[in-house]
């Protein structure tokens with residue numbers, strides 16, 4: 001069912017918007033997944049990418065497009081998106097795990113090494129995750145970028161976390 005009815009994006013919605021990397025691209029290395037499918041006047045993502053991998057064709061209300069071959073998954077665009085819509089997925093982080101990086105604006109921040117609940121796009125718990133990295137620089141203007149490791153099979157399902165003491 002479309003996100004227009006459920007409010008929750010699916011892989012099909014992302015495919016339709018040409019925003020889902022191919023299976024082959026996911027295998028190659030970290031890559032940005034831009035989960036932005038509403039036609040709004042917004043474009044900081046375009047200027048955030050040092051490799052010029054993101055573009056918005058013609059008019060600012062069009063959806064961003066990404067050149068998955070130019071993107072190297074650096075993550076510079078994650079904290080720059082006011083819609084918190086950009087993720088970096090590293091499917092082959094190691095033999096068993098994928099790494100997901102996402103924007104995080106809550107306090108307290110998760111701690112590196114902490115075991116947390118990983119959630120899907122709907123906010124439902126999928127599995128346990130280990131916090132690998134928390135980037136909380138001034139340049140990111142209070143939006144941290146958190147990276148977690150999860151079982152590889154969830155690389156396209158997990159998109160956020162729930163901290164135990166916040167439940």
Ligand code: SF4
Pocket residue numbers: 031032048049050051052053054066070071072073074075076077078088
């Ligand atoms: S992850 Fe890095 S290279 Fe890829 S689109 Fe974002 S800023 Fe550009």
Ligand code: SF4
Pocket residue numbers: 034035036042043044045046064080081082083084085086
């Ligand atoms: S900055 Fe974020 S919300 Fe704005 S167009 Fe880019 S991806 Fe969409």
